[in-house]
Amino acid sequence: MVANARVDLSSDYLEGAHPEVLQHLVCTNEEQTSGYGTDAHCERAQELIRRACDCPEADVTFLMGGTQTNAFIIDAFLAPYQGVIAADTGHIATHEAGAIEFGGHKVLTVPAHAGKLNAEQVEACANGWEQDGTREHTVMPGMVYLSQPTEYGTLYSLAELEAIAKACDAHGLKLYVDGARLAYGLACSTNDVGLADLARLTDAFYIGGTKCGALFGEAVVIPQGGAIPHLVAQKKQHGALLAKGRLLGVQFESLFEGGDEGVLYRRIGENALRAADALREGLVARGRQLHVPSPTNQVFPIADESELAPLAERLGYSLWERLGDGRAVIRLATGWATCSADVEAALEALA
Amino acid sequence: MVANARVDLSSDYLEGAHPEVLQHLVCTNEEQTSGYGTDAHCERAQELIRRACDCPEADVTFLMGGTQTNAFIIDAFLAPYQGVIAADTGHIATHEAGAIEFGGHKVLTVPAHAGKLNAEQVEACANGWEQDGTREHTVMPGMVYLSQPTEYGTLYSLAELEAIAKACDAHGLKLYVDGARLAYGLACSTNDVGLADLARLTDAFYIGGTKCGALFGEAVVIPQGGAIPHLVAQKKQHGALLAKGRLLGVQFESLFEGGDEGVLYRRIGENALRAADALREGLVARGRQLHVPSPTNQVFPIADESELAPLAERLGYSLWERLGDGRAVIRLATGWATCSADVEAALEALA
Amino acid sequence: MVANARVDLSSDYLEGAHPEVLQHLVCTNEEQTSGYGTDAHCERAQELIRRACDCPEADVTFLMGGTQTNAFIIDAFLAPYQGVIAADTGHIATHEAGAIEFGGHKVLTVPAHAGKLNAEQVEACANGWEQDGTREHTVMPGMVYLSQPTEYGTLYSLAELEAIAKACDAHGLKLYVDGARLAYGLACSTNDVGLADLARLTDAFYIGGTKCGALFGEAVVIPQGGAIPHLVAQKKQHGALLAKGRLLGVQFESLFEGGDEGVLYRRIGENALRAADALREGLVARGRQLHVPSPTNQVFPIADESELAPLAERLGYSLWERLGDGRAVIRLATGWATCSADVEAALEALA
Amino acid sequence: MVANARVDLSSDYLEGAHPEVLQHLVCTNEEQTSGYGTDAHCERAQELIRRACDCPEADVTFLMGGTQTNAFIIDAFLAPYQGVIAADTGHIATHEAGAIEFGGHKVLTVPAHAGKLNAEQVEACANGWEQDGTREHTVMPGMVYLSQPTEYGTLYSLAELEAIAKACDAHGLKLYVDGARLAYGLACSTNDVGLADLARLTDAFYIGGTKCGALFGEAVVIPQGGAIPHLVAQKKQHGALLAKGRLLGVQFESLFEGGDEGVLYRRIGENALRAADALREGLVARGRQLHVPSPTNQVFPIADESELAPLAERLGYSLWERLGDGRAVIRLATGWATCSADVEAALEALA
DSSP states (O other): OOOOSSEEOSOSOSSOOOHHHHHHHHHTTTOOOOSTTOSHHHHHHHHHHHHHTTOTTOEEEEESOHHHHHHHHHHHHSOTTEEEEEETTSHHHHSSTTHHHHTTOOEEEEOOBTTBOOHHHHHHHHHHHHTOTTGGGSOEEEEEEEESSOTTSOOOOHHHHHHHHHHHHHHTOEEEEEOTTHHHHHTOTTOOOOHHHHHHHOSEEEEEOTTTTSSSOEEEEESSTTSSTTHHHHHHHTTOOOTTTHHHHHHHHHHHOOOTTOOHHHHHHHHHHHHHHHHHHHHHHTTOOBSSOOOSSEEOBEEEHHHHHHHHHHEEOEEEEEOSSSEEEEEEEOOTTOOHHHHHHHHHHTO | OOOOSSEEOSOSOSSOOOHHHHHHHHHTTTOOOOSTTOSHHHHHHHHHHHHHTTOTTOEEEEESOHHHHHHHHHHHHSOTTEEEEEETTSHHHHSSTTHHHHTTOOEEEEOOBTTBOOHHHHHHHHHHHHTOTTGGGSOEEEEEEEESSOTTSOOOOHHHHHHHHHHHHHHTOEEEEEOTTHHHHHTOTTOOOOHHHHHHHOSEEEEEOTTTTSSSOEEEEESSTTSSTTHHHHHHHTTOOOTTTHHHHHHHHHHHOOOTTOOHHHHHHHHHHHHHHHHHHHHHHTTOOBSSOOOSSEEOBEEEHHHHHHHHHHEEOEEEEEOSSSEEEEEEEOOTTOOHHHHHHHHHHTO | OOOOSSEEOSOSOSSOOOHHHHHHHHHHTTOOOOSTTOSHHHHHHHHHHHHHTTOTTOEEEEESOHHHHHHHHHHHHSOTTEEEEEETTSHHHHSSTTHHHHTTOOEEEEOOBTTBOOHHHHHHHHHHHHTOTTGGGSOEEEEEEEESSOTTSOOOOHHHHHHHHHHHHHHTOEEEEEOTTHHHHHTOTTOOOOHHHHHHHOSEEEEEOTTTTSSSOEEEEESSTTSSTTHHHHHHHTTOOOTTTHHHHHHHHHHHOOOTTOOHHHHHHHHHHHHHHHHHHHHHHTTOOBSSOOOSSEEOBEEEHHHHHHHHHHEEOEEEEEOSSSEEEEEEEOOTTOOHHHHHHHHHHTO | OOOOSSEEOSOSOSSOOOHHHHHHHHHTTTOOOOSTTOSHHHHHHHHHHHHHTTOTTOEEEEESOHHHHHHHHHHHHSOTTEEEEEETTSHHHHSSTTHHHHTTOOEEEEOOBTTBOOHHHHHHHHHHHHTOTTGGGSOEEEEEEEESSOTTSOOOOHHHHHHHHHHHHHHTOEEEEEOTTHHHHHTOTTOOOOHHHHHHHOSEEEEEOTTTTSSSOEEEEESSTTSSTTHHHHHHHTTOOOTTTHHHHHHHHHHHOOOTTOOHHHHHHHHHHHHHHHHHHHHHHTTOOBSSOOOSSEEOBEEEHHHHHHHHHHEEOEEEEEOSSSEEEEEEEOOTTOOHHHHHHHHHHTO
């Protein structure tokens, strides 16, 4: 983050790419490669991700952004008459402008608890459909969608995820995990869900690039290779096939190539978590209340509404929710570019 | 193009971005900007493009690739029950994997002549529908789609385009021009259709970035500002809204910012055309027959089928069409990265 | 209803058509007419309905069933990126198997009160969208859907409907009323919403035939004629255009043609309401609790779960909802065919 | 057909239902049955049709009209990214107002010969896709659609149909036959394709009711029972599930119940063919040229354009095609209601 009188933590996609990612794009720029993801960089990145997930059979495919990925995967896995179960705070339920319905699928929402749904809700939803005498007049649940970390920065524990996966198995539901901010979950000290767990428990998940160090791009892991037939054609039909597919390969190659300092995707997560932890500690030390106990890169301090305007001059934040009692929740997000000076400045602004 | 024993002219998107575009991405990488195309780079690029089109009222919006752009614009302009008229060789009719039908629209094809349709065909199609007693049982034409240059590298003259636009006006059809390779049309010595003409005659057209010097991205010009309501929401619904929208703004800023050497988008076109013209001349001089008299960056020499395999070892080409008489058409494409040595090598390989 | 040891009130579409409707189909059977609703019977029925609605400018069009009608009207009025506000108990939210999403639209649910939504909820939903800084990432509300009577047999008062219509006007929302059981609302003694009110307040509503005396068919009233362009083509595209369209014209002609005994559609409603009122009175007199205070043709007695199986041998009912405390709600529906003996038998079975 | 100064043969759905069908609707009108096709009449009709097709394993399901049936079956069998091969004169390619594209599928047309496609065209289309290096950018063929009889009244021979089925098998394509006028094919003296052949060779076909004696309705036969999962839900989602499903069951029960005079569906076909044959003979005897050698219930005489207006006063016909040389093709259709007097009157009008 460049020196700036005003520090901006309003989101985790304010900058371009992590310098190492960008450098790799520059170095490979004049290479001539075939298009649409058939090049050596994509192959290498796919291989690196398969290894990181301990899942040699997986298909790995790259898309351009989160909403596109969600709409594509949901369409590819569901029958046209099926819907997808999600927490009512889930991204597909709230902030995708109808992209899931554009593909013909209903989002079947259940009330979220700190951004999460649970196995009991999945069970209840599936049982409700199965035992409904008029079920052929209703939308059949075909998939569970969840975000790790969630839109509230919270994390599913391995036990929670295993319970959900078990419920899915019991009812023939696919399990799909939106990992837009996965780096910031993986790096969290309380996290016990690794990439290999996701590969073991889900039908598909994606490793977010856009919010975690790439210019753009998400890597979808489909543990059971071949589960989506005609993957390229389906991406093309969705307008989701990048001509210079190698751009995505090059970026994920960079994010998952090991180096002297370790895998970049992990380092990016660690930097953001260090900053977020310092921010949380500092806020609590200063008596600032936090709305959700998020352990990842998003921090949700509560502010008086009267603080909002002056604060905005010193600190970029997202207005998350008005609490209706004169207080509001704001959201601060750290990332690969957040340094300790940024945290200091933010704390000062919020003091 | 890096020195290479084997020269590759199989397409015009083999490399990354033109160095100046890439350089601008690098220089702006650490800037913090708001997302989804609301940043200063997008605004600047929009302003530059409006000026280049002599159309201050235009909306300019950026998308990620050609098929995505076509599907989005066609969906945005057509009523759900309308179809789009296209040459049967048009990209939307052949190589978009059903993306137009995914949005619910039929492609109403007419036979192409050297990749082009003409005003008479548009008239006939519109009249046919209007005079059909059962027309409410058929798909109503709502738009004409054409590519400039076409998939065969040919160009519409201004007179041809004006006649088509007139036919569209007479029948209430929208006119949309796919400019995936527009730079290579604008730079052509025989071209008489400028950006301002496109802005004057069409309801929308796009200025291709992916094949003309950008890493990725297309700039859609909608001359009548406001013609597509809720543009951002519609892009989001299509999975076509880039989180770090500024990446597209930065690239088109670079392509359309004037400099000492002139506007980059023009220089890119000129380089490719110089190479293509030299290639054509050399081929003809060597007695090689050309399949389509394309004046732009795509060249279509005819080869004996027996030549194909050995040729592939020395020259990257696209196999375009087998003629069924022992001969085949191959396609060679030049671009911003093609230098005279590449042309020499290609000519030698084809000698 | 034919004499039957076991009386069946499980729904209001158990029989074929009211005898007068059927008779009219028989009498007109050998007439030769043009297809697709262009015949004299459709014209006559349209004229009769326009008069009944006191709305000479209205378009009246016939469809085959309720879900088809809802999906068609919602698609025809909404832009592709808009959603429809409905009570969470509304038919489109629960029992249409994803037909609305098949057309690409999200159902934006609000909590129902006795089957109804209210103007405040509409206001809140519209304001929420308008004031949301990220609204272009969410689904824009474009219409309010409500049922009159509701799925719970309750009725909107004229004051309630006017308040909702006012909220719709204030926010540019269309108002659409599902009148699958409209006859049973119109005939209700407490009802103050007439056909002319619906025509004055809504953008579209339908007069249900399937559940109100026809073999099948619904008559959609679009008060502002021409509001849906290319109505026939859009119906055809939805698979909703009946070849022998006159079948729908003939039936609605019969339902709305005045006679010595008055308009059949009113008589059908009155018969059902007489029976439902007698049923309610009898149940209350016998100490049976009613779940929802429905004043129309649907009655919702509460029964112990232990009663359900033996009851089913004497009375056909719908199991509506298990209350979770050993009790269940059942639904009884009266119609044109329900006679006082049926009511007696039902009361005896439930004694 | 009622006595009428002007005879009308403009289509085969001018009247209501065959009297025996109507009588059965009248007789069963007051029966109380469960909804959505779960009643005894549907079961009986399904059983009768299974027997007529010699296919005890088949699923039989009823829909309301031809376009609805085509759109439903194509959607149910195809993957979202697949298209359907059809003759360019096929109903789905010309007269369904985009219903197939509404479901997201492209119609891949091949040139018709007298309304038919052939096995070679299917082979070429499938091979073309399989051998196309860019096939993942094109629409994958997934089904062959054909009409028996065709839109031009012609018939596929058993040999032709077997060759097409073989080509489908070889390439994994589904085969679907539109039998809107199937009765008029089955009754044709030159026909050698029976219901059991269709059941043996296709993945689905429908037995048309609307144009063959029913008020409305088509019976889809899916020889491999269970091939369409959640059939009821999928119909509901398409707005194609009739509440009083028994109306369709009652009608097809009537059409396929044997009696002293034989199966009604056959008698209806025979009556129409007798009339059509007499019409053809009479026209030829009078020196009138026929455009297509149709052996079924549609007859296509050629007339001078100057004849059209006066003819219309004496004979209802469809204007089929203007030949551009001052002549036009008209279409006359016979049906269950056409009597010899109608034929005489038509011949006189055309003399």
